[in-house]
Amino acid sequence: MNVTIIGLGLIGGSIAIELRKAGFASKIVGVDKDPASGETALLIGLVDELASLQDSIERADLIIVAIPVDAARLEIPIILDAIMEHAVVVDMGSTKHGLAKVVSGHEKRSNLVLSHPIAGTENTGPSAAVEGLFLNKVAIICGKEMSSDIALKLVEGLYETLGMRVIYMDSKEHDLHIAYVSHLSHISSFTLGKTVLEIEKNEKNIFDLAGSGFESTVRLAKSSSSMWAPILEQNSEVISVALGTYIDNLKEFKSLIDSKDKEGLTRLMDQANDVRRVLDGIE
Amino acid sequence: MNVTIIGLGLIGGSIAIELRKAGFASKIVGVDKDPASGETALLIGLVDELASLQDSIERADLIIVAIPVDAARLEIPIILDAIMEHAVVVDMGSTKHGLAKVVSGHEKRSNLVLSHPIAGTENTGPSAAVEGLFLNKVAIICGKEMSSDIALKLVEGLYETLGMRVIYMDSKEHDLHIAYVSHLSHISSFTLGKTVLEIEKNEKNIFDLAGSGFESTVRLAKSSSSMWAPILEQNSEVISVALGTYIDNLKEFKSLIDSKDKEGLTRLMDQANDVRRVLDGIE
Numbered sequence: 001m002n003v004t005i006i007g008l009g010l011i012g013g014s015i016a017i018e019l020r021k022a023g024f025a026s027k028i029v030g031v032d033k034d035p036a037s038g039e040t041a042l043l044i045g046l047v048d049e050l051a052s053l054q055d056s057i058e059r060a061d062l063i064i065v066a067i068p069v070d071a072a073r074l075e076i077p078i079i080l081d082a083i084m085e086h087a088v089v090v091d092m093g094s095t096k097h098g099l100a101k102v103v104s105g106h107e108k109r110s111n112l113v114l115s116h117p118i119a120g121t122e123n124t125g126p127s128a129a130v131e132g133l134f135l136n137k138v139a140i141i142c143g144k145e146m147s148s149d150i151a152l153k154l155v156e157g158l159y160e161t162l163g164m165r166v167i168y169m170d171s172k173e174h175d176l177h178i179a180y181v182s183h184l185s186h187i188s189s190f191t192l193g194k195t196v197l198e199i200e201k202n203e204k205n206i207f208d209l210a211g212s213g214f215e216s217t218v219r220l221a222k223s224s225s226s227m228w229a230p231i232l233e234q235n236s237e238v239i240s241v242a243l244g245t246y247i248d249n250l251k252e253f254k255s256l257i258d259s260k261d262k263e264g265l266t267r268l269m270d271q272a273n274d275v276r277r278v279l280d281g282i283e
Numbered sequence: 284m285n286v287t288i289i290g291l292g293l294i295g296g297s298i299a300i301e302l303r304k305a306g307f308a309s310k311i312v313g314v315d316k317d318p319a320s321g322e323t324a325l326l327i328g329l330v331d332e333l334a335s336l337q338d339s340i341e342r343a344d345l346i347i348v349a350i351p352v353d354a355a356r357l358e359i360p361i362i363l364d365a366i367m368e369h370a371v372v373v374d375m376g377s378t379k380h381g382l383a384k385v386v387s388g389h390e391k392r393s394n395l396v397l398s399h400p401i402a403g404t405e406n407t408g409p410s411a412a413v414e415g416l417f418l419n420k421v422a423i424i425c426g427k428e429m430s431s432d433i434a435l436k437l438v439e440g441l442y443e444t445l446g447m448r449v450i451y452m453d454s455k456e457h458d459l460h461i462a463y464v465s466h467l468s469h470i471s472s473f474t475l476g477k478t479v480l481e482i483e484k485n486e487k488n489i490f491d492l493a494g495s496g497f498e499s500t501v502r503l504a505k506s507s508s509s510m511w512a513p514i515l516e517q518n519s520e521v522i523s524v525a526l527g528t529y530i531d532n533l534k535e536f537k538s539l540i541d542s543k544d545k546e547g548l549t550r551l552m553d554q555a556n557d558v559r560r561v562l563d564g565i566e
Contacts, residue, residue: 010438013361021537024326025510026308041361050404058381062462066426067434074490075398092373094495108487118491118492118493118494118495118566119495120494120495120496122559132401135561137494138491138492138494167491177485177488177492178495180479180482180483180488181479181492181495181497182481182490182492182495182496182497183489183491184475184478184479185475185496185497185500185501186496187493187533188471188472188475188500188533189471189496189555190536190551190552191529191532191533191536191555192467192468192471192529193290193555193556193558194532194551194554194555195467195525195528195556196463196464196467196558197531197555197557197558197561198528198532199463199528200460200463200464202460203474203561205460205463205464206463206464206558206561206562207561207562208401208421208450208465208562209401209421209461209465209526210458210562211401211402211403211420211421212377212401212402212403212461212464212465212467213403213465213468213469213472213502213503214465215465215562216502217468217471217499217500217502217503218468218499218502218558218562219496219499220495220496220499220500221303221555221556222558222559223552223556225549225552225553225556226549227546228548228552229548229549229552230545230546232540232545232548233540233543233545233548235368236540236543239536239540240540240541242482243536243537243540244537245478245481245482245538246474246475246533247530247533247534249474249477249481250470250471250474250479250526250529250530250533253470253473253474253526253528254523254526254527254530257515257516257519257522257526258519258523259522260442260516260519262512262513262515262516265508265511265516266508266509266512268473269473269504269506269508269512270508270510271477271480272472272473272474272476272477272480272504273476273504273505273506273508274476274480275476275479275480275489275501275504275505276405276505276561278486278489278490279489279490279493279498280479281490
C-alpha cells in the first residue's frame with residue numbers, strides 16, 4: 001500500500017515509524033509545507049520520499065492528515081477532490097465538529113474517516129517522533145456512519161497497527177469531552193507556566209525547585225502554539241464554559257486559603273483525590 | 284549512628300531505604316502515630332524497630348522529622364527538649380518560616396537543621412517509599428547560620444548520601460519561592476481534578492481520554508490532603524497572591540478564547556513555552 005503522510009511532525013512522524021516497523025506500507029511519501037521538516041524526516045528515515053501535496057495524493061492509497069486543525073479544515077476538501085476513487089483519507093486532529101460540517105456534503109465524504117489518536121508529547125517536529133507513542137492508548141473515530149466500510153476497516157487496521165484501542169463518538173460529543181479532559185489541561189498548564197515565569201524572577205529557583213511537582217504539571221506548557229491556537233479557536237465555546245468552571249473552582253480554593261479553612265481545603269482536596277480511582281479504571 | 288525517623292511515609296520511608304543501602308545508620312528506629320503505618324514499615328524492612336517518640340529520641344544521634352507541617356511545628360520544640368546533648372534534628376517539611384520562628388529561642392536551636400528535600404510523588408504512606416526518589420534532586424537548607432557546624436555537616440552528609448545537591452536559603456525566601464513553584468502547581472492540579480470530575484459526568488471518558496495530557500497534569504491532585512491542608516494554611520499569604528495572579532492570567536486566557544483572538548493566544552502560549560528553556564537549565 002502506498003501511504004502519504006501530510007504533516008511530518010510528532011504525530012505524522014511517529015505513525016511513520018510504526019507503519020515501517022510493521023511493514024504496513026510498501027512506500028511512505030511525506031508532505032510538509034516546511035522544507036526543513038521535510039528534509040529532516042527524509043534524513044532520519046521517517047519517509048521514503050518527499051512530494052508536493054498534489055503529486056502525492058494522486059497516487060496514494062491511504063492519506064494520513066496530521067496538520068494543525070485550521071489547515072486541515074482548509075486542505076481536506078481539496079485533498080478529497082484529488083484522490084483516487086478507492087483512496088482513503090484519515091484526519092488526526094484534536095477538534096472534529098467543525099471539520100465534520102465542512103466535509104459533510106462532499107461527494108467523497110465516505111472516503112474520509114475523522115479520527116483522533118489520544119497520544120502525544122509536548123514536543124514538535126519530525127525529530128520529536130518516537131516509537132511506541134500510541135501503544136495501549138485510545139483512538140477515537142467520529143461519525144463512523146459517514147465513512148464507507150472499506151475506509152473504516154482500513155483506518156481500524158491502521159490503529160491496530162499502532163497498538164491502539166478504537167472507540168467511537170459523534171463529532172460534537174468528541175469536542176465536548178476532549179475539551180474537558182485535554183484542552184482544559186493544556187490551558188491550566190500553559191497558564192501555570194506563564195504565571196510562574198512572571199512571579200518568579202529568579203529562573204535558577206524555577207530550575208532548582210522544579211522537582212516539587214512543577215515540572216510534570218507544566219509539561220504541556222511547552223506545547224506548540226501553532227498547533228494549539230487553532231484548536232482553542234475552533235472549540236472555543238465548549239472550552240470557555242469548562243475554563244469558567246475551573247476559574248470559579250480556583251476562586252473557591254483561594255477563598256478557603258484566605259480564611260485558612262483547613263476543613264474546607266481538606267474536603268476540596270479529598271474530592272480531587274477521586275481522580276486516582278477514575279484513572280486507575282476500577283469500575 | 285543511631286537514626287530515628289519520625290513519620291514513616293513517602294519521604295521518611297524513602298530516606299530509610301537510602302540510609303540502609305549506604306550503611307549510613309547502625310540502626311534505624313521508626314516512629315509513627317499510626318500503628319498500621321508503623322507495622323507496614325517494619326514488615327517491609329524500612330526500619331529495624333518501632334518505638335514511641337519519647338523513647339526513641341532519648342537514644343538517637345540523628346532524628347529525621349518527616350511529618351505534616353502542622354505536627355512538625357508542635358512536635359519539634361518537644362523533640363529538642365528531650366534529645367541528647369550531641370544529637371541532631373532535621374526537619375523535612377514544605378514550609379519553613381513559621382517553624383523557624385517557633386524554634387528561634389530554643390536553647391537547643393543549634394542542634395536543629397531546617398531543610399526541605401525537593402522530591403516526592405503523589406503517593407503516601409510507607410508502601411509508597413521508593414529507592415532513588417532523591418537522586419540528583421535539590422535539597423534546601425534554611426537559616427544555616429542558626430545551626431551548629433556539626434549539625435550542618437551531618438545533615439549535608441545525609442543529603443549527599445541521598446544523592447542530592449544542597450542549596451541554602453533564608454526561611455522566608457524558601458516559603459516564597461516554594462509557593463510559586465510547588466504550592467501553586469499543586470493547587471492548579473487539585474482544582475483541575477475537581478473540575479474535570481464535576482463537568483465530565485462519564486468517568487469512562489476521563490479514563491479513555493487521559494492520555495491527552497490530563498494524566499500528567501492532574502497527577503498532583505492525588506496528593507494527600509492531610510499533608511497539604513497544613514501547608515496551604517501555613518503559607519497562605521504568599522500562596523494567595525500567587526494564586527490570584529494565576530486566576531487573573533486564566534481570565535485573560537478565557538477572554539482571548541471568547542474573542543477567538545488567535546494572535547493573542549499565540550503570544551500567550553509562546554510566553555509559556557519559555558519554561559522549556561528555563562527547565563533545561565541553559566543559562
